[in-house]
Amino acid sequence: MRQPAEAVSAPTEPAPLLEVEDLRKSFPRGGGLLGRRGTAVRAVDGVSFTIRAGETLGIVGESGSGKSTTGRLLLRLLEPDSGRLHFDGRDLLAESRSAFRHRRRDLQMIFQDPYASLDPTKTIGTSVGEPLRIFDKLARRERDNRVRELLGLVGLRPDHLSRYPSEMSGGQRQRVAIARALSVAPRLLVADEAVSALDVSTQSDVLNLMRRLQRELDLTYLFISHNLSVVRHMSDRIAVMYLGRIVEIGPADQVHLEPRHPYTRALLSAIPVPDPLVQRTRPRIVLTGDVPDPAHPPQGCNFVTRCPHAAPVCHEVDPVLEPDGGGYAVACHMSGVTRERQR
Amino acid sequence: MTVVDAPEPASARARSPMQVFTRRVLRSKVNLACLVFLGLVVVCAVFAPLLAPFDPNLQHLDSRYLPPFSGPYVFGTDDLGRDVLSRALLASRVSVVAPLISVGVALTLGVSFGLAAGYVGGWVDSVLSRLADAVNAIPALVLALAVIAVLGPGLVNAMLAVGLASAPRLFRVVRGATLAVREETYIEAATVVGCSSLRTVAVHVLPNVRSPLLVQTSLLMSFALLAEASLSFLGLGIQPPEPSWGAMLRTAFEQQFLGPWLVVVPGLLIMCTVLSFNLLGDGIRDAIGRERGTR
Amino acid sequence: MSPEPLLRIRDLRIEFADDDGWQRVVDGAHLDVRPGGARALVGESGSGKTVTALAVMGLLPRRHSRIPTGRIELAGQNLLDLTERQLRPIRGTELAMIFQEPMTSLNPAYTVGEQIAETVRVHTGASRKDAWRRAVEVLGEVGIPAAARRAAEYPHTFSGGMRQRVMIAMAISCRPKLLIADEPTTALDVTVQAAILALLRELQETTSMAVLLVTHDLGVVADFCDDVTVMYAGQPVEEADTVELFASPRHPYTSGLLRAMPQSAHPGLDLSSIPGVVPRADRMPPGCRFHPRCSHAQEGLCDIVEPDLLPLDGTRASRCLRIQRGELDELSRIVDDRVVAARADLDRRSS
Numbered sequence: 001m002r003q004p005a006e007a008v009s010a011p012t013e014p015a016p017l018l019e020v021e022d023l024r025k026s027f028p029r030g031g032g033l034l035g036r037r038g039t040a041v042r043a044v045d046g047v048s049f050t051i052r053a054g055e056t057l058g059i060v061g062e063s064g065s066g067k068s069t070t071g072r073l074l075l076r077l078l079e080p081d082s083g084r085l086h087f088d089g090r091d092l093l094a095e096s097r098s099a100f101r102h103r104r105r106d107l108q109m110i111f112q113d114p115y116a117s118l119d120p121t122k123t124i125g126t127s128v129g130e131p132l133r134i135f136d137k138l139a140r141r142e143r144d145n146r147v148r149e150l151l152g153l154v155g156l157r158p159d160h161l162s163r164y165p166s167e168m169s170g171g172q173r174q175r176v177a178i179a180r181a182l183s184v185a186p187r188l189l190v191a192d193e194a195v196s197a198l199d200v201s202t203q204s205d206v207l208n209l210m211r212r213l214q215r216e217l218d219l220t221y222l223f224i225s226h227n228l229s230v231v232r233h234m235s236d237r238i239a240v241m242y243l244g245r246i247v248e249i250g251p252a253d254q255v256h257l258e259p260r261h262p263y264t265r266a267l268l269s270a271i272p273v274p275d276p277l278v279q280r281t282r283p284r285i286v287l288t289g290d291v292p293d294p295a296h297p298p299q300g301c302n303f304v305t306r307c308p309h310a311a312p313v314c315h316e317v318d319p320v321l322e323p324d325g326g327g328y329a330v331a332c333h334m335s336g337v338t339r340e341r342q343r
Numbered sequence: 344m345t346v347v348d349a350p351e352p353a354s355a356r357a358r359s360p361m362q363v364f365t366r367r368v369l370r371s372k373v374n375l376a377c378l379v380f381l382g383l384v385v386v387c388a389v390f391a392p393l394l395a396p397f398d399p400n401l402q403h404l405d406s407r408y409l410p411p412f413s414g415p416y417v418f419g420t421d422d423l424g425r426d427v428l429s430r431a432l433l434a435s436r437v438s439v440v441a442p443l444i445s446v447g448v449a450l451t452l453g454v455s456f457g458l459a460a461g462y463v464g465g466w467v468d469s470v471l472s473r474l475a476d477a478v479n480a481i482p483a484l485v486l487a488l489a490v491i492a493v494l495g496p497g498l499v500n501a502m503l504a505v506g507l508a509s510a511p512r513l514f515r516v517v518r519g520a521t522l523a524v525r526e527e528t529y530i531e532a533a534t535v536v537g538c539s540s541l542r543t544v545a546v547h548v549l550p551n552v553r554s555p556l557l558v559q560t561s562l563l564m565s566f567a568l569l570a571e572a573s574l575s576f577l578g579l580g581i582q583p584p585e586p587s588w589g590a591m592l593r594t595a596f597e598q599q600f601l602g603p604w605l606v607v608v609p610g611l612l613i614m615c616t617v618l619s620f621n622l623l624g625d626g627i628r629d630a631i632g633r634e635r636g637t638r
Numbered sequence: 639m640s641p642e643p644l645l646r647i648r649d650l651r652i653e654f655a656d657d658d659g660w661q662r663v664v665d666g667a668h669l670d671v672r673p674g675g676a677r678a679l680v681g682e683s684g685s686g687k688t689v690t691a692l693a694v695m696g697l698l699p700r701r702h703s704r705i706p707t708g709r710i711e712l713a714g715q716n717l718l719d720l721t722e723r724q725l726r727p728i729r730g731t732e733l734a735m736i737f738q739e740p741m742t743s744l745n746p747a748y749t750v751g752e753q754i755a756e757t758v759r760v761h762t763g764a765s766r767k768d769a770w771r772r773a774v775e776v777l778g779e780v781g782i783p784a785a786a787r788r789a790a791e792y793p794h795t796f797s798g799g800m801r802q803r804v805m806i807a808m809a810i811s812c813r814p815k816l817l818i819a820d821e822p823t824t825a826l827d828v829t830v831q832a833a834i835l836a837l838l839r840e841l842q843e844t845t846s847m848a849v850l851l852v853t854h855d856l857g858v859v860a861d862f863c864d865d866v867t868v869m870y871a872g873q874p875v876e877e878a879d880t881v882e883l884f885a886s887p888r889h890p891y892t893s894g895l896l897r898a899m900p901q902s903a904h905p906g907l908d909l910s911s912i913p914g915v916v917p918r919a920d921r922m923p924p925g926c927r928f929h930p931r932c933s934h935a936q937e938g939l940c941d942i943v944e945p946d947l948l949p950l951d952g953t954r955a956s957r958c959l960r961i962q963r964g965e966l967d968e969l970s971r972i973v974d975d976r977v978v979a980a981r982a983d984l985d986r987r988s989s
Contacts, residue, residue, distance in 0.1 A: 062827035063798070077531055101537050109535045116528040120360050121550040130546075131536040164359055169915040170683070180536060199682035199854065204898045204909035211908070226827065229900040233909065270832035272857030274899055276880045279860045286836055287829045290797040366657070 015089065016050035017220050018074070018188060023047045023083035025069055029295050039295045043069040044080075045244035048321075051188070056214065056221040058235030058252065060228050060267070064294050065241040067224045071190045074222065075109050076100050087188070105135055108181035112193035114173035118165040124151070125161035128180045135184050150179040154209060171202035175209065182213065190222045195230060207234060228267055232256045237327075240264045243294055243302040246321060250328035260328075260335040263303050301333070309334045364554065367630040374626035377619035384616060388435040395429035400584045408602045418608050421591075422598045430586040431608050437587035438616065441502050441580075442567035448506025449563060453513025454549075454556070460514070461521025462544050472518070475511035483508035483570060488579070496579045498571070498587075505570045509563055516559045520552035527551075554631045558624050565620035572613050588613050642714075643670035644848050645694065645816055650708030652689055652698065654919075660704070661919035664689050665872045667708070668947055670865075671816060674846040678859040678880070680895075681869035684916040690869070691818050691852045695735050696725045712816070730761040734809035736802070738821035743805055744793040750777070751789030754808045761812045776807040781837055799830035803837065810841060820852045835862050856895060860884060868892050871916055871927040874947055877955040886969065888956040890932045893969035926959060934958075934966055 024047075026040040044066040051057045061067040072078045074085065076097065085092040092103065111117040118127050128150055129143040138146065148158040154175040165173055174194065181189060191210065195203040207230065213219060223234045231238055232252055239249040240261065248261040259265045262285075269285040287306045292298055298305045300315040307314065313333050323329040358366075368374050387394060396415060397403075403424035411419045411427075418427035460471040483505045490504040491497070524530065525548065533543045574580035575589030576596070583590065588609040595605035650667035653660040664686040671677045681687040692698050694710055696717065710717045712732060717725065737743050745753060754773035758764055764772065770789070777785035780803040793801060802822060809817055819838065823831035839862060842849055851863055859866055859880060866883045868876040868891065876889040887893040896902065897910040914931040917923055923930050929940035940959055947957045960966045 062829065075535060077534060098539075101539065104535060104537045109532075111528045111532060113528055117532045119529045119533070119547050119551070122547075123359075130533070130538070134537045134542075166360060166363075167358070171915065177532070180532075184536070200856075200895055201682065201898045201912035202915070204900070204911040205913075207900070208908045208911065227900075228828075233900040266829055270829045272832075272835075272855075272861040274856045274860050274896065274901055275884050276860040277884075279857070284832070286832055288833075290799045290830055291827065293797075370657075 017053040017088055018051040018222075019084070019086040020050070020070075020074070021048045021084040021086075023070065023073055023085070024081045025066075025073055025078060026081055041295045042244050042297070043294065044073060047083075047241075047244070047246055049239055049246065049249060051220055051222060053187070053220055054214075054218060055236045056223050056234055058231035058238045059222065059224045059241055060226065060231045060238060061241035062226055062267075062291060064243065064291050066244040066294075067226075067241050068192050070241070071109065071192045071222060071224050074188075074190060075104070075107050077109075102135075105184045106187045107190070108184065108186035108188070109190040109192065110174070110177050110181055110194045113197050114170050114177055115165075115197070117177050118173055120165055122164075123161065124156075124163050124165070124168075124176050127165075128176060128183055131180065131184045146183070147179075150183055151176075153182065153213070154179045155205075169202070170198050171205055174198060174202075174206050178206075178209065178213070182217070185217075186219070188220045188222065190224070192224045193226065194223075196225060196227065203230070210234070228256070228271055240267070243291065243297055245302060245331065246329075247303065247332070248330045249321070250330075254328060260330045261303075261332045262307050262309050262334070266306075266308075301331075303332075364630060368627055371626050371629070373622055374630075377623040377626070380615060380619045381623070384435050384612075385439060387432050388439045391432040391436055395426075395432045397426035397429045399425060399429040399433040399586055401425065408598070410602075410604055419602070419604060421594055421602065421605055427591075427605065427608055430591060431588070431612060434586040434588050434591060434609070435612070437498065437575075437581055437585065438568055438571065438612075441498055441571040441587070442564045444499060444502040445506035445509060445567035445570070446560060446563050448503055449509040449513050450560065452507070452510035454517050456510075457514045457517025458521055458544050458548060458552075461518040462525055462540070462548060464522075464525075468518070471514070475514045478508065479511035481508055483566075484573060487570065487574060491574075491579050496582060498575075498580045498582075501574050501580055502567065502571060505567055509566065512563065513556070513559055516555050517552055520555050521548055524548050524551045554627070558628045558631070561620050561624035561627060565617040565624075568613070568620070569617055642673075644673040644675075644713060645669070645671040645850065646709070646711040647690070647694070648709045648711075650690065650693065650710060651706050652686070652693055652708075653704050653706060654689075655702045658920060663872055663919050664693070666874070666947070667869075667872075668874050668877070669850075669867050671848050671850050672865075673815070674842070674848050675865060676842060676849045676851060676863045678863035678866045679850060679852045679869060680854065680856065680859055680866055682854055682895075682916060684871070685869040686872040687852050687869050688820055691735070691820050691850065694818060694850070695729060695733060696720075696722070697735075727761065730757060730814065731812045732815050733818065734812070734814035734816075735818040735820065736805045736809050736822050738824050744801060746793055749790050749792055750796070750804050754789075754804075754811050757808055758811050772811060773807075776811045777804070779810070779841070780804070780807040781833075782807070798826055799834065802826060802830075802834055806834075806837065806841070810845065810847065813845060814847060816848045816850065818850045818852070821854070822851070823858065824853070824855070831858070838862065856884075856899060857901075868895070871922065872919065873927060873957065874955075875928065875957040877947065879953055882954060888950060888954060888961050888969065889928075889958045890934045890966075890969060891928050894931075926957070934960055936960060936965075 023044055025044040026042045029039050029041050047070055049057065059067045059070065069078065073080045076092070080093065087106065092100065095103065125144060125147050128147045132138045132143050132146055144161065147161055151158055151160055156172060156175050168176070195206050198206060211234070214221060221234070223231060225231050235252045237250060238252045238255040239246045240255065240263065241247065242263050248255060248259065248264050255264060256268070259268060266285045266287050273279045273282065285308060292305055300317055301307070301319050304310045304314045311334055317333065319331045319333050321329045321331040403420060405424065406420055407422060407424040409416050409420040411417065413419055416426050418431065421427055456471050460468040486508040487501045487504040490500050494500045530543060530547055533547050538546070571580055571587065572589030572592065575587045576593045578593065581587040581590050591609035592606065595602070595609065598605060647667050647669040650664060651662060652664035653662045667686070667690045669677065669679065679687045679690065693705065694717070705718060708718065712728070744750070751770060751773045754776060755766070755769035758769040758772045759766065774786050774789050777789055782788050782800060782803055796804060823834050826834060835858065838849065841847060853859060863880050866878055866880050867874050868889065870891050876883070876887065876892045878888065883892065884896070887896060894912040898912060900909060902910065912931050917927065925941040925943055926945050929935040932940065935941065943959055945957045945959045947955050948962050949955045956962065
């Protein structure tokens with residue numbers, strides 16, 4: 001499932017900051033009894049996209065869609081099986097894993113669970129200051145001063161420096177994680193479900209903070225989440241993933257308001273609208289069945305087992321992500337047909 | 344800059360997880376009693392020459408087999424007329440140092456190999472684990488006896504052997520804990536902020552496996568102390584006239600008809616020290632359990 | 639409230655022991671569930687909603703918790719007066735519960751059918767054969783295809799959504815009058831969540847079972863529940879009919895929650911948020927517990943006077959002093975563009 005790189009970036013833009021081409025990663029599924037070799041799960045199965053400097057690309061998908069694996073592959077927390085990764089014109093995969101360590105100045109990540117992403121035995125100052133110690137070899141005093149600045153930047157008090165993670169709330173911890181990621185002045189920030197573990201009221205604070213930092217520090221985001229509402233709020237463009245592939249990618253409003261892939265439409269329809277009168281009267285698409293086992297994807301289109309529009313061709317031919325030339329692409333045989341029907 | 348969490352009540356006491364843990368351990372009176380007793384033993388060991396009323400090796404051949412509370416000899420005298428109290432005090436040095444040798448060896452081997460096996464995984468883990476299994480198949484005392492048979496009697500050699508034989512126990516604990524910690528997100532986060540593997544293991548993994556390690560170390564101390572006592576009792580550990588509790592017990596055993604009370608002091612000391620280490624190990628384990636439970 | 643409630647909680651206090659003594663995590667819970675009704679218990683983490691639900695089931699850890707005051711009445715009988723032995727037959731036959739994590743709620747060592755049949759046998763004394771038949775029957779009822787075959791399979795062969803269906807099957811196997819669902823869809827994908835909520839609604843209609851849904855998600859509330867109780871810092875702060883609550887929240891916290899949802903903001907604009915954090919149980923502020931985070935708080939009133947949950951008009955109740963005094967009328971509500979468009983559409987059709 002190869003796709004030309006220019007297909008998914010807007011046509012008039014300069015060279016993108018990050019280019020991902022045909023990225024693939026399989027995990028061996030644990031062998032059964034008697035050490036039989038298990039089948040491989042194709043977690044990321046030919047994913048291509050680009051991110052321009054300063055924009056936010058949102059990746060939305062459910063469990064098993066490969067969205068988190070994609071994020072980890074970009075930072076080489078996992079090694080891709082194949083594919084190309086170009087950051088600012090440089091080939092990220094050409095470097096050895098240890099040489100890549102220094103590239104981590106440019107690429108940082110925020111994790112889902114702020115309760116687990118900070119070492120419980122270290123103070124906030126030590127955690128946030130660690131990258132400064134490693135990359136900039138700053139002495140203790142300079143480090144602490146810089147950490148205080150960073151804490152201020154993310155809306156925490158300087159005296160939080162001497163706290164331990166266990167004494168802070170989830171939202172505060174996520175701010176600490178953001179401060180740590182920003183300490184090395186990265187250019188691309190991968191946020192993997194960065195607000196999913198937070199309460200609604202705290203979640204909006206962290207989202208606002210991330211948007212403010214993006215403006216002030218000229219950051220580029222890859223914002224990964226299962227929550228389409230959050231992704232839509234944060235992103236310029238959205239990629240929808242299903243079973244290891246991008247099924248639809250395009251400008252956020254377009255994906256959100258006029259989705260062309262039946263999966264995106266079902267996803268949107270499944271998000272409850274926070275108004276009882278509307279929620280109970282609006283037409284809904286309820287998908288039958290769960291996401292298929294990624295180790296045994298169906299033949300033809302990955303979505304065919306749950307698709308309300310499946311035609312015979314969908315059972316046989318795997319659809320490719322077809323760009324429409326306007327920065328929009330969808331992988332569905334029936335997208336033209338269903339669009340007509342929708343009107 | 345807006346500070347968003349203004350209404351949060353200021354908490355002045357920043358408590359590190361280690362402080363919280365220590366507080367939990369000390370809350371139990373049993374743990375406290377064990378720590379106090381072990382502290383006393385250490386004080387006795389350090390200040391033995393100052394505390395001892397007599398030269399522990401000085402023989403008073405005119406006052407042999409004196410029962411306790413005979414004049415200046417509070418705990419009586421042994422077969423050579425040496426003051427039991429003074430000997431018991433000096434013996435506590437051996438009883439503290441000898442287990443430390445074993446535990447030191449076991450910690451060095453167990454922790455380094457355990458971290459390596461748990462963190463690196465793969466064939467490193469397989470090889471180290473099989474090696475640990477092999478060593479574990481040899482009983483500690485048998486290995487100590489073998490070492491003594493080759494190198495001749497001597498406390499240091501014997502305790503090194505006990506340490507080597509006990510290392511697999513620590514290895515397993517550290518490896519298991521490391522496997523769990525390795526999956527934590529903060530290890531992944533450490534990689535992202537540029538930590539090398541060595542730094543990740545030393546700075547982020549090791550401090551997070553120390554609680555289970557502490558439990559095993561405490562239990563190992565009691566085991567090593569018993570091993571020293573056993574070897575010295577058999578005459579293979581400390582060599583006369585240097586005293587150790589095990590060696591004193593040997594004397595008491597030989598003289599059981601002439602001085603039956605001789606068994607009491609070293610026997611009680613060994614029992615209480617071993618019990619303290621064991622109870623403390625259990626207490627620490629309970630404290631860890633509560634730590635997990637209330638999170 | 640016209641019919642006698644099935645579940646009635648009054649002035650319930652729950653305390654938990656920690657290193658510093660007893661902490662009151664629920665302080666004056668107040669809740670009614672009508673027979674066959676669906677009540678939402680909404681709150682963020684630390685609001686005490688799950689603890690309240692566990693107390694109804696009698697599932698609080700005995701050694702670390704206590705209930706100093708309060709009543710939990712099920713059909714007029716105070717459950718807190720019962721011993722564990724007396725409570726056991728009520729659990730399962732009258733009360734049942736499903737949890738957030740369907741992965742860990744099933745025993746991996748037994749087949750799904752065995753686990754459901756066991757529940758049936760314990761509560762009804764049915765024979766093994768009848769119990770198995772009933773297990774297959776309820777698995778079919780919760781929408782598991784080829785139920786007879788799947789009943790003989792082990793939990794690990796089921797996906798997350800299917801496991802939650804199994805949990806629901808187990809819960810309804812003895813036809814309980816009240817199902818307590820504690821964040822039943824939080825761990826599930828949103829497309830699966832929609833299917834599970836549809837299933838619960840269908841079961842509710844066919845069996846006239848009442849549901850107490852504990853959740854943090856106002857979208858789920860809008861979808862599923864008739865009545866809502868909003869909890870904050872261990873206390874109920876607002877009680878209302880779902881439609882009325884979303885139309886005009888009568889507590890600043892409720893309004894804050896509604897406005898903080900990402901659907902409420904225009905893309906590109908900042909989201910609204912509630913500043914600060916939920917206070918800890920041992921450091922509750924004086925006066926109204928929400929006042930340090932409330933943009934409507936009035937000095938000299940909200941930081942001094944401790945409010946009660948008072949009825950406003952008929953079916954609604956609020957713990958806000960300023961609402962009770964009639965000083966706050968219009969609390970802003972949600973402004974989702976989809977909601978606005980769909981509302982306009984509804985109005986057009988009805989007129």
